[in-house]
Amino acid sequence: MQDDLKPTLGEQDRSLSLTKSPPEAPRTDHDELRSIPGDTVPSVEVSRELTPPPLPPRPRLEVQGRPATSSGSSLRLSKRTSRPQLLSQPTTALSLTDVHPQGRLESGSLQSSPASRPVSRKQSASHLGRFAGSSESGGDDSASLRSYAPTLDARLDGESLLGGLVETEETPAWRALSAQIERDDPFGNIETVDNEFSSQLEHEFDSLETGENDLRTEDDLLELWKAKLKHFFILSASGKPIYSRHGDDHLISHYIGVAQTIISFYQGADDPLKSFTAGDTTFVMVAKGPLNLVAVSRLGESEPQLRTQLESLYMQILSTLTLPSIEKMFSKRPSTDLRRPLEGTDVLLDGLADGFTRGSPSTLLSALECLRLRKTHRRTINETLLKVRSPNLLYGLIVAAGRLVSVVRPKKHSLHPGDLHLIFNMLFEAGSVKASDGENWVPLCLPVFNNTGYLYMYVSFFSTSSSPSSNNDTTSQTGSERPASKVKDDELAIVLISANRESFYELRKMRDDLVLQLEKNQSMSLIKTAIHAGHQPCTDIVPGTPLRHFLYKSRGNVQFTMPSFEPHFHGLVAKRKLMSLYASLHENLHSRTAKTKVVHVVGKEATALAWETPLFELFCVAGPGATRSQLAAGANRVVQWVRREEERVFIIGGAVF
Amino acid sequence: MADSTQAAAAPKPSSSVKLVLLGEAAVGKSSLVLRFVNNDFQPNKEPTIGAAFLTQKTHLPTRTIKFEIWDTAGQERFASLAPMYYRNAQAALVVYDVTRASSLGKARHWVAELQRQASPGIVVCLVGNKVDLAEGDDGPDAEEEEGADGEEDGQGEAAAAAAVKPAAVKPAADEGAVRKVSTKEAKAYAEEEGLLFFETSAKSGLNVSEVFTAIANAIPEASLKGGRAGANAAAGAGTQAAIMAGADSSKVNLNAKAGGDKGQEGCAC
Numbered sequence: 055m056q057d058d059l060k061p062t063l064g065e066q067d068r069s070l071s072l073t074k075s076p077p078e079a080p081r082t083d084h085d086e087l088r089s090i091p092g093d094t095v096p097s098v099e100v101s102r103e104l105t106p107p108p109l110p111p112r113p114r115l116e117v118q119g120r121p122a123t124s125s126g127s128s129l130r131l132s133k134r135t136s137r138p139q140l141l142s143q144p145t146t147a148l149s150l151t152d153v154h155p156q157g158r159l160e161s162g163s164l165q166s167s168p169a170s171r172p173v174s175r176k177q178s179a180s181h182l183g184r185f186a187g188s189s190e191s192g193g194d195d196s197a198s199l200r201s202y203a204p205t206l207d208a209r210l211d212g213e214s215l216l217g218g219l220v221e222t223e224e225t226p227a228w229r230a231l232s233a234q235i236e237r238d239d240p241f242g243n244i245e246t247v248d249n250e251f252s253s254q255l256e257h258e259f260d261s262l263e264t265g266e267n268d269l270r271t272e273d274d275l276l277e278l279w280k281a282k283l284k285h286f287f288i289l290s291a292s293g294k295p296i297y298s299r300h301g302d303d304h305l306i307s308h309y310i311g312v313a314q315t316i317i318s319f320y321q322g323a324d325d326p327l328k329s330f331t332a333g334d335t336t337f338v339m340v341a342k343g344p345l346n347l348v349a350v351s352r353l354g355e356s357e358p359q360l361r362t363q364l365e366s367l368y369m370q371i372l373s374t375l376t377l378p379s380i381e382k383m384f385s386k387r388p389s390t391d392l393r394r395p396l397e398g399t400d401v402l403l404d405g406l407a408d409g410f411t412r413g414s415p416s417t418l419l420s421a422l423e424c425l426r427l428r429k430t431h432r433r434t435i436n437e438t439l440l441k442v443r444s445p446n447l448l449y450g451l452i453v454a455a456g457r458l459v460s461v462v463r464p465k466k467h468s469l470h471p472g473d474l475h476l477i478f479n480m481l482f483e484a485g486s487v488k489a490s491d492g493e494n495w496v497p498l499c500l501p502v503f504n505n506t507g508y509l510y511m512y513v514s515f516f517s518t519s520s521s522p523s524s525n526n527d528t529t530s531q532t533g534s535e536r537p538a539s540k541v542k543d544d545e546l547a548i549v550l551i552s553a554n555r556e557s558f559y560e561l562r563k564m565r566d567d568l569v570l571q572l573e574k575n576q577s578m579s580l581i582k583t584a585i586h587a588g589h590q591p592c593t594d595i596v597p598g599t600p601l602r603h604f605l606y607k608s609r610g611n612v613q614f615t616m617p618s619f620e621p622h623f624h625g626l627v628a629k630r631k632l633m634s635l636y637a638s639l640h641e642n643l644h645s646r647t648a649k650t651k652v653v654h655v656v657g658k659e660a661t662a663l664a665w666e667t668p669l670f671e672l673f674c675v676a677g678p679g680a681t682r683s684q685l686a687a688g689a690n691r692v693v694q695w696v697r698r699e700e701e702r703v704f705i706i707g708g709a710v711f
Numbered sequence: 712m713a714d715s716t717q718a719a720a721a722p723k724p725s726s727s728v729k730l731v732l733l734g735e736a737a738v739g740k741s742s743l744v745l746r747f748v749n750n751d752f753q754p755n756k757e758p759t760i761g762a763a764f765l766t767q768k769t770h771l772p773t774r775t776i777k778f779e780i781w782d783t784a785g786q787e788r789f790a791s792l793a794p795m796y797y798r799n800a801q802a803a804l805v806v807y808d809v810t811r812a813s814s815l816g817k818a819r820h821w822v823a824e825l826q827r828q829a830s831p832g833i834v835v836c837l838v839g840n841k842v843d844l845a846e847g848d849d850g851p852d853a854e855e856e857e858g859a860d861g862e863e864d865g866q867g868e869a870a871a872a873a874a875v876k877p878a879a880v881k882p883a884a885d886e887g888a889v890r891k892v893s894t895k896e897a898k899a900y901a902e903e904e905g906l907l908f909f910e911t912s913a914k915s916g917l918n919v920s921e922v923f924t925a926i927a928n929a930i931p932e933a934s935l936k937g938g939r940a941g942a943n944a945a946a947g948a949g950t951q952a953a954i955m956a957g958a959d960s961s962k963v964n965l966n967a968k969a970g971g972d973k974g975q976e977g978c979a980c
Binding site for chain 2: 397492562
């Protein structure tokens with residue numbers, strides 16, 4: 055069946071390379087990655103450490119037998135020669151630092167795989183065999199459940215998105231396709247307990263503490279606690295609880311004790327435990343100096359994905375306390391109770407944890423989303439930022455509802471998605487800053503930028519709801535994006551970061567100047583219009599294709615773009631399922647052993663395609679019954695659309711001083 | 712009074728006052744400010760991170776005071792940043808929670824630090840918040856107020872605190888009195904140190920505007936500066952310069968030292 059797929063792949067690649075060929079085609083990720091260690095971020099050591107090694111050429115497995123292969127490689131070369139100046143310029147506002155640990159693994163494994171045909175083929179054959187076996191046993195496991203899942207067709211389309219996947223596992227087509235997939239379908243389990251899952255997810259974010267005073271017994275609480283689909287724990291190396299998403303100390307102390315015992319047993323044996331599974335539950339442990347972080351998930355996420363989430367929680371702790379101060383505390387007293395210094399930051403950790411539980415494209419892709427603006431409009435905003443820049447400014451951001459509008463930064467420092475994610479979480483998920491209704495002056499450490507010291511962040515929010523351009527029907531789309539967030543989606547934040555703790559009034563004045571200028575040159579109303587316009591529906595972006603949703607990540611810009619979730623993915627459960635589908639596709643592309651560059655999944659309720667190139671990652675989801683060629687055509691249309699819109703949907707460069 | 716309605720006070724001279732709120736975490740600092748600035752109350756308010764900066768005008772009979780308020784975070788790790796906020800401040804609100812004895816201890820600590828390090832003329836007001844939880848409850852020995860448990864999760868940061876740090880203090884313990892700091896004790900301390908003193912409820916609004924009016928009246932005329940320029944000067948580095956400027960500029964000279972305000976002394980409970 056490998057051969058069966060190949061002609062399609064060949065076609066795709068050919069049409070892709072046609073769109074790639076004009077000289078003004080965007081530079082490849084490849085080029086940009088090359089340029090990093092040398093020029094772009096020479097002065098930030100942290101960034102250099104984490105910069106992934108240059109990507110090797112794509113393994114030949116995919117290209118073998120493809121007529122377009124040679125044209126592809128020659129294209130890359132010609133681009134490099136035709137636009138040599140790109141090599142020495144900062145190409146993006148965001149650093150290419152890939153905080154995704156699996157990203158590193160992946161590039162490492164790519165590197166290690168020699169592009170020689172026999173070897174690659176052998177590897178893929180072994181996957182095939184392994185998978186066939188696991189697929190069979192998986193089928194047995196879920197057979198009884200599956201055959202009695204009665205409600206597949208009665209549910210809404212979006213809700214039953216994943217409905218067909220388990221069932222089709224038995225069909226020859228699924229068997230054939232499943233060879234493309236690295237591991238057993240991880241979200242199948244969710245499907246079989248679908249109704250239960252939906253109701254559990256509805257209550258996932260309910261607090262256990264609020265009802266404490268009433269009639270609930272301890273057992274009831276424990277039941278509620280156990281019903282949570284996802285848990286995060288942070289404990290010190292000596293076993294002191296530091297954070298738990300659900301439940302208070304009393305409730306979790308036993309479990310913390312068990313976790314501590316297990317972790318320290320393996321650490322004692324000098325063979326740290328990284329993860330294990332029990333039934334449909336995955337346990338992942340990350341040890342970070344004096345801290346141990348544990349994730350327990352029944353959402354079908356993969357180990358690397360959970361690991362990324364734990365890393366992010368750890369980054370939040372660093373952001374609060376800085377690395378040296380944590381190390382100092384624990385070297386002085388190993389039994390330090392970190393909860394006291396971390397007091398009040400649970401809202402931030404909860405915000406991150408709940409974001410992971412809901413599933414966010416941003417976290418999955420380790421990329422940021424930008425507000426779609428015309429190129430000239432964005433340039434005006436950039437120029438305004440540069441014009442009003444105050445001397446002590448390090449970074450300046452304009453953020454609209456979690457989407458970046460513009461960035462101003464020094465030439466030698468780039469902004470890292472991991473750091474930005476922490477800032478966005480603080481602004482838009484945890485209500486602390488927003489709720490105060492004023493301006494804020496927040497000391498924080500941006501751990502990827504520099505984990506040893508604090509920066510100071512000036513934040514000022516504007517409501518854009520009074521905008522004259524607020525049109526009626528699109529507001530539902532804007533409002534739908536962060537279902538559990540308390541912050542409305544029409545908020546515009548100006549964020550100014552300085553290394554000088556005394557520069558509040560200076561930055562405040564810059565904010566005043568900035569707002570004045572933006573009002574004067576109409577940019578403010580353009581931003582508001584763009585915010586209220588929300589995401590475009592998929593049918594506007596790629597009309598005539600069966601696509602319902604897609605994620606396109608530009609690897610060079612470390613940014614992604616996507617259409618509106620409406621109308622197909624409405625509500626928490628539908629979105630979580632969509633994100634699970636994306637997560638599994640992502641895992642198929644990125645797991646350490648994955649060699650696939652194109653993944654096609656067919657289900658009764660949905661079909662999906664994932665496609666990775668050095669330039670981008672694209673994940674498309676279409677309704678049931680969409681053929682492979684329709685999906686491929688849709689994917690190509692998305693790629694073409696992004697080509698056309700690149701400078702609108704992505705920030706390329708930003709304002710650099 | 713300190714309403715959010717900013718009445719047309721064209722003829723009245725206006726001056727800026729930099730005010731800082733200090734106190735233990737979850738005593739209701741942000742809730743007091745929110746009540747004063749927006750006349751609003753949010754139960755389960757999330758903890759402040761860093762500090763928030765807000766402004767609000769108070770109209771006195773003879774002049775308008777524009778408060779520039781630094782609402783600081785109460786957590787221990789932010790303590791080292793406090794000098795940045797109380798430096799140059801003309802007024803400070805040191806807040807404690809009447810249902811939590813430890814918070815008065817923390818308040819004493821802040822008062823001592825202010826007396827040591829803040830501007831000499833700073834007006835300090837001691838505020839016992841959350842009296843709504845302790846209605847009809849005169850002190851640690853009084854009987855428990857029946858509705859207290861129900862009200863507890865409605866009260867400002869108390870609930871947030873309970874949720875956020877489960878092991879930490881439970882303001883309204885099941886046994887004994889809700890009120891843990893008696894009016895008498897706090898008042899005696901305030902008199903001893905020469906502080907203004909009020910007991911407030913950010914939830915009900917009790918005494919909140921009175922606190923700010925009293926502070927406005929208590930600010931020495933000499934340290935008041937004129938409108939915009941004054942604000943900018945305060946914003947900059949030099950208070951001393953600003954104070955000089957304020958002294959020079961001819962300001963109307965009423966209620967210089969509003970000693971009468973001490974008479975108000977909250978304690979409406």
